[in-house]
Amino acid sequence: MRPFKILREKCSLHDSLTVLKFAGSLDAERVPAIGDQISLSMEQNQMFLLAEMSEVTFISSPALGELMGCKKRLVEKGGNLYIVGLSTENRNKLRLMGAGKIFEFLPTVGSAVRKYIWENENNGDEIRLRVPPILSVVPELRTLFSSIVTMRGFSKRDSFRVEAIVDELCNNAIEYGCHSGERPLEIGCRVFQYHVELSVTNARLAAQREPAAIEGIRSRILGNAPFTLNEKRGRGVELVRMLSNEFQVEFPEDRTIVRVIKKKEV
Amino acid sequence: MEDLKTLVYSIDFPGDIEYIPPVRKFLSHLINARDFSRRFAFRTEIIIDEVCNNAVKFGKFRGNEFINLTCRIEVDRVVMDVTNPGSDARDVQRLKQCLREEDDASAGPMSVERGMKIVKILCNTIEVIEGDNLCVRILKQKNQKEDL
Numbered sequence: 001m002r003p004f005k006i007l008r009e010k011c012s013l014h015d016s017l018t019v020l021k022f023a024g025s026l027d028a029e030r031v032p033a034i035g036d037q038i039s040l041s042m043e044q045n046q047m048f049l050l051a052e053m054s055e056v057t058f059i060s061s062p063a064l065g066e067l068m069g070c071k072k073r074l075v076e077k078g079g080n081l082y083i084v085g086l087s088t089e090n091r092n093k094l095r096l097m098g099a100g101k102i103f104e105f106l107p108t109v110g111s112a113v114r115k116y117i118w119e120n121e122n123n124g125d126e127i128r129l130r131v132p133p134i135l136s137v138v139p140e141l142r143t144l145f146s147s148i149v150t151m152r153g154f155s156k157r158d159s160f161r162v163e164a165i166v167d168e169l170c171n172n173a174i175e176y177g178c179h180s181g182e183r184p185l186e187i188g189c190r191v192f193q194y195h196v197e198l199s200v201t202n203a204r205l206a207a208q209r210e211p212a213a214i215e216g217i218r219s220r221i222l223g224n225a226p227f228t229l230n231e232k233r234g235r236g237v238e239l240v241r242m243l244s245n246e247f248q249v250e251f252p253e254d255r256t257i258v259r260v261i262k263k264k265e266v
Numbered sequence: 267m268e269d270l271k272t273l274v275y276s277i278d279f280p281g282d283i284e285y286i287p288p289v290r291k292f293l294s295h296l297i298n299a300r301d302f303s304r305r306f307a308f309r310t311e312i313i314i315d316e317v318c319n320n321a322v323k324f325g326k327f328r329g330n331e332f333i334n335l336t337c338r339i340e341v342d343r344v345v346m347d348v349t350n351p352g353s354d355a356r357d358v359q360r361l362k363q364c365l366r367e368e369d370d371a372s373a374g375p376m377s378v379e380r381g382m383k384i385v386k387i388l389c390n391t392i393e394v395i396e397g398d399n400l401c402v403r404i405l406k407q408k409n410q411k412e413d414l
Contacts, residue, residue, distance in 0.1 A: 013328050107283065110327050114282050123330070127285070128278040132270050140295050147288035181270040 002055055004030055006037045011050060013113045016120075018046040023055035026063035034063060038070040038081075047079025048120075050112045054085035064094065068102050080119075082112040124192040125152065130184040133177055133202065137185075138170045145189055145198075152191045158265055161243045162196060168236040169200040169258050176217075177202030177256065195245070195263040204254050214251050221249045221258065273300065273339045281327035281350065283319060290314040293337050300339050302408060309388045310344055310406055316381040317348045317402050324357045325350030325400070342408045343390075349401040358400060365392055 004024035011017035018041055026034065041049055051067065053059075071081040083103045086094065091105050106112045117123060127148060131137050146163040150156070166187070173185055183203035190197045208217060221237055241247050246261035275293065279285040290311045298307035314335070321333045331351040338345040364379040365386065385404065386392060395401040 013326070108323060110281060110322070110325070111283065113327070114280065125280045125282070125285075126278070126330075126332075127280070128332075130274075130276040132273045132275070134270060134273070136299060137275075137296065140292050140299075143295075144288050144292040147291075148285070151284055151288070181272070181274070184274070184276075 002057060004033075006033060008037060008041065011109065011113065013110060014116065017048050017050055017113060017116060019050045019052050019109065021052045021055070025058040026056060026060055027058070028060050028062040030060075031062050031066045034066045035070065038074075042074065042077065042079075047074055047077055048116055049074065049079070049081045050084050050109060051081060052084050052109060053090065054087070056086070056090060059090055059094065061097065064097060064099055068099070071102060080116070082106055082115060084109055084112045118193075122192060124190040124197070127189045127191075129187045131187070132181050133174045133179050133183070133185045135171065135174055138167060138174070141170055141187065142167045148189065149191060149196055153193070154196070154264055158262070162198070162262055165198060165240050165243055165260055165262060166200075168240045169198070169260070172236060173200050173202035173256070173258070176205075176208070178205050193264075195261055197259070197261050199257055199259045201255050201257045204251075204256055209254055217256065218249060218251070222247075271341060274336065275339070276334065276336045278332040278334050281322050281325050281331060281333055283322050286315060286318045286322070289318065289335065293335070296337075297339060297344060301341075302339075302344070306406070306408065310346075313385050313388055313404055313406065314346065314348075316385050317346070317404065320361075320381065321348050321350035321400075321402075324353045324361075326352050326354075344406050346404045346406075347401050348404075349399045351399050353400045358394065358396060361402075362394055365394065 002024045004026070005022075007021040007023075009019050009021070011019050020037055020041070038049065067081065067083070074081050081103075084106045085108065086105050094100065094103070094105070104115070106115060118125070129141070131141070142163045145166045146159045149162050150159045154162070170185065170187065177183075177185070180203070186201040188197075188199040188201075207213065223238060223241060240260060243262065244260040245263045246259075248259045250257045250259070273296075275296065277289055277292075279289055293314060294307045294311040297310050298304055318333060318335065325331070325333065328351075334347070334349040336347040336349075360379070361382065364382050389404045389406045391405045393403040395403060
């Protein structure tokens with residue numbers, strides 16, 4: 001049986017986080033030690049704590065109650081307490097005790113760091129793809145991005161709209177861009193809590209590299225020419241403009257980059 | 267336009283297990299659409315899941331680092347490279363050891379290396395490439411017998 005101990009150290013993956021590494025059995029008599037360690041951290045202005053529990057054999061109800069109380073105190077001061085690395089047995093027990101409503105149980109310190117960054121730093125999650133410029137990849141791209149934004153808390157309607165945007169932009173990039181396998185289509189996506197940024201980059205054909213050709217593409221994409229619903233072409237870009245909140249096009253060297261921002265609906 | 271013989275897909279995604287299911291499904295569907303059987307695609311999905319989960323678990327992510335998954339779909343094979351930012355030397359040694367070992371029937375179901383053993387069974391070759399980042403290269407060859 002592992003002896004009880006609590007080791008406090010800076011998180012090696014993020015300066016703003018402190019790791020409290022618990023080991024052994026968290027019996028009722030350990031409650032003061034748990035409270036003391038967390039209070040000490042708070043006195044030193046360490047408000048974001050990771051309770052690392054991979055070496056914990058047992059968690060008693062009073063110890064869980066103490067952790068809940070500590071989390072409440074930390075949240076009131078703008079901090080948080082993340083529980084990391086619980087064994088399956090301990091995790092199931094805590095869920096049965098209803099602790100799943102208070103804590104999110106994270107598998108590793110790395111996942112807790114990501115959770116902290118997502119909740120507090122608003123840098124967004126970035127996903128980048130390079131795919132061959134073939135039309136058969138588009139349905140899979142649509143599904144991929146739709147799943148990602150849904151996973152990040154966007155509504156079904158938002159994710160469907162993101163899907164429509166990805167579909168139109170990728171279809172256009174493939175239809176009008178270079179079809180060589182050596183010039184892949186590049187899709188970038190950064191998901192934030194309240195908006196998503198998308199960019200689709202394609203290589204232009206040699207005939208589309210002249211200034212007059214670029215101007216033609218710009219005018220078509222930005223909808224400078226009046227658009228009517230009777231037109232058979234150009235409806236896709238018009239749809240993207242309607243579904244998104246910001247729409248930009250750039251022509252660096254021999255590439256075309258379309259950037260779109262779609263805000264979360266509230 | 268659709269006639270490229272070898273298709274290369276590259277995905278950079280955050281070191282977060284939540285991203286693995288959509289990524290593995292994305293590639294599995296593309297493999298299935300490219301004349302590989304559903305069984306082949308499903309088995310590839312299992313491989314991606316295991317290797318990416320290991321990359322998340324053992325990679326050292328300091329914020330903005332990614333996992334890179336490059337998948338090369340050829341006519342008769344799929345080659346995948348899964349790269350994660352630097353891993354602990356002991357974990358790398360453990361991984362290499364696990365790949366070197368012959369299948370050991372005495373290893374219980376709780377063996378920590380179970381995931382990589384499954385990958386070993388499902389693919390043709392696995393290679394560990396060490397550098398600034400750690401790359402695991404997996405080759406899975408089309409095998410008609412597998413689909414019977």
